[in-house]
Amino acid sequence: MxxxxxxxxxxxxxxxxxxxLLVPLTTxxxxxxxxxxxxxxxxxxxxxSLRMQASRIGETLAGERAKSARSERLPGLNVGLSGGYLGQPVVFQQGLTQATRPDTPNWSNNYNIDLSQPLYExxxxxxxxxxxxxxxxxxxxxxxxxxxxxxxxxxxxxxxxxxxxxxxxxxxxxxxxxxxxxxxxxxxxxxxxxxxxxxxxxxxxxxxxxxxxxxxxxxxxxxxxxxxxxxxxxxxxxxxxxxxxxxxxxxxxxxxxxxxxxxxxxxxxxxxxxxxxxxxxxxxxxxxxxLPTLSLHGANTLARPITRTMQDTYANNWNIGLALSYNLSSLYRxxxxxxxxxxxxxxxxxxxxxxxxxxxxxxxxxxxxxxxxxxxxxxxxxxxxxxxxxxxxxxxxxxxxxxxxxxxxxxxxxxxxxxxxxxxxxxxxxxxxxxxxxxxxxx
CATH class of the missing domain: 1.20.1600.10 (Outer membrane efflux proteins (OEP))
Structure with missing residues (x-):
């Protein structure tokens, strides 16, 4: 009992x-x-999805690389500026004797623009x-x-x-x-x-x-x-x-x-x-x-002094031309x-x-x-x-x-x-x- x-x-x-245990928590x-x-x-x-976000970023990167590849068809443009102090030149009249020191300008300036356009590569x-x-x-x-x-x-x-x-x-x-x-x-x-x-x-x-x-x-x-x-x-x-x-x-x-x-x-x-x-x-x-490469190039330079006469004045020079090159080592490399x-x-x-x-x-x-x-x-x-x-x-x-x-x-x-x-x-x-x-x- x-x-x-x-x-x-x-x-x-x-x-x-x-x-x-089984009563629901009604409160x-x-x-x-x-x-x-x-x-x-x-x-x-x-x-x-974070994975999809990463995929979209990768797709955007690939699109930017495609734009960068197309930009290679555009011309290359370089702009330069240089300046400096010119030292006193010494001119020898006979051999290494009779040294003279002509009057020359003390400062030099150079402004240049270079343009290169690939035509065939x-x-x-x-x-x-x-x-x-x-x-x-x-x-x-x-x-x-x-x-x-x-x-x-x-x-x-x-x-x-x-x-x-x-x-x-x-x-x-x-x-x-x-x-x-x-x-x-x-x-x-x-x-x-x-x-x-x-x-x-x-x-x-x-x-x-x-x-x-x-x-x-x-x-x-x-x-x-x-x-x-x-x-x-x-x-x-x-x-x-x-x-x-x-x-x-x-x-x-x-x-x-x-x-x-x-x-x-x-x-x-x-x-x-x-x-x-x-x-x-x-x-x-x-x-x-x-295959060879062909490009068009051009340049313009504004500089002082004139290097041949050392005259303290500006001189402007420009040029345009074609450049053709062929890498012979490619035949065996x-x-x-x-x-x-x-x-x-x-x-x-x-x-x-x-x-x-x-x-x-x-x-x-x-x-x-x-x-x-x-x-x-x-x-x-x-x-x-x-x-x-x-x-x-x-x-x-x-x-x-x-x-x-x-x-x-x-x-x-x-x-x-x-x-x-x-x-x-x-x-x-x-x-x-x-x-x-x-x-x-x-x-």
Whole structure:
């Protein structure tokens, strides 16, 4: 008797502790909830991503390099100013004898302007401009690739958030059902139809479901805070996903169609092609060293004194002409640079082929996984209906004393697992669909 009373007191204390643990904090301020669509998620993520900011800065730098390359076609202009003190000259009339010191001015001034306009450099300037333009396109494609990867990272968190919300919904429904079942069991126990053991096991099941619900709600807060930081929102804001997204159509096209789209749009393949063009342009730059250079130059100089007569007056001189030069050493020094550039082209073409191979593999895997996710949803929808029917039958049998509580709890667990799996499968359909779009370069 004493043992039974001690057990009952411990049980009551445990129930009271759990009830205090699971009671919501109604006095605390409830966090604000914001429903976020997938388009808004992507927009905020792109606008506030530090990675995207770095990509935009790199794109701006590439644009400035392109402008600098074009400025090489402009003339070079130098302006100079010099002045100084002239020492006393000594003039020897005969050999090193009969030294005389003529009167000369003490100060000198020189003002000059030099102009140089390149006319022909073997195509170096033109190919340098093309190189800068290609590098700017590569920077732009890298930004596009980063944008797609950021979208997938955001979508991964977004889908996880949907799973957690759906999990809390399913758990709450299961808790409500377990609460009604516990009331039925207590009524049956008072009538002497079931034992205290059935009531205890039902209470334990209900406690586990409540703890799982609390954990899911905490996970919602954690994932929402992670998204808030990335999206530039208030960290206390709870984000709710748009559930309509999970029921939108996710059509599947043919594998070959996806491959064609990937060949045309995939950013990494575009980058590989631009790198190949860049390597071919390096060959042209290397070959330009075999050609002569021609430039137009002009100058104007205003100086005093006149150096021939040492007269303290200003003299102005100007000149204009053409300069032609040819680097003979390029005939034996530049040959290896051209060969190096040719091998670089072969290497870039090989990298391009590797990307194309990876595209076919990735597209096939993405298509298969997406189709698999669609089929899983159809199978699990049937499984949920079967689990609901099974639970209904076992519940009625238990109320009529035709089955034991273990069968009823097993049926409840099977139904809960089926609902959770269906939720995860619906989210997986959306994730695999966007993953397929990313593989095709359409995200």
């Amino acid at each position: 004493r043992y039974w009373m001690g057990f009952k007191l411990r049980h009551m204390f445990l129930k009271a502790s759990l009830s205090l 605390a301020a409830q966090p604000q909830v914001r429903t976020l669509s997938i388009d808004e998620l992507f927009r905020l993520g792109i606008e506030n 073997g195509g170096k300037i033109r190919y340098s401009i093309r190189q800068a333009d290609l590098e700017r396109q590569i920077a732009s494609l890298s930004t596009e690739n980063d944008r797609a990867e950021i979208k997938m990272l955001l979508l991964q968190q977004y889908v996880a958030l949907y799973n957690l919300y759906k999990q809390t919904e399913v758990l709450q429904q299961n808790i409500d059902e377990s609460t009604r079942r516990l009331e039925d069991i207590r009524r049956m126990r008072n009538e002497g139809l079931v034992t205290r053991n059935d009531e205890i096991r039902s209470e334990l099941q209900l406690t586990n479901d409540r703890l799982a619900l609390r954990e899911a709600r905490n996970d919602i807060c954690i994932v929402s805070q992670q998204l808030d930081v990335v999206l530039g929102l208030d960290e206390t804001l709870l984000i709710a996903p748009d559930t309509a997204l999970l029921y939108t159509a996710a059509p599947v096209e043919s594998y070959q169609r996806y491959v064609e789209r990937a060949y045309a749009n995939y950013p990494e393949l575009k980058i590989a092609r631009e790198n190949t063009s860049l390597a071919r342009n390096d060959i042209r730059i290397a070959r330009a060293n075999y 530049n040959r290896h640079r051209v060969e190096e550039a040719r091998h670089a082209v072969s290497l870039r073409e090989n990298a391009e082929q590797q990307v194309m191979q990876a595209i076919r593999v990735n597209v096939r895997r993405a298509c298969t996984k997406h189709q698999e996710a669609l089929e899983r949803v159809q199978a699990l929808m049937l499984a949920v209906r079967q689990a609901d029917e099974n639970y209904r039958i076992v519940h009625n049998r238990y109320l009529n004393q035709l089955s034991i509580l273990t069968d009823l709890l097993d049926a409840s667990r099977v139904r809960l697992e089926a609902q959770m799996q269906l939720t995860a499968a619906r989210a997986e359909v959306i994730y695999t669909y966007y993953q397929l779009l990313q593989t095709c370069g359409s995200l």
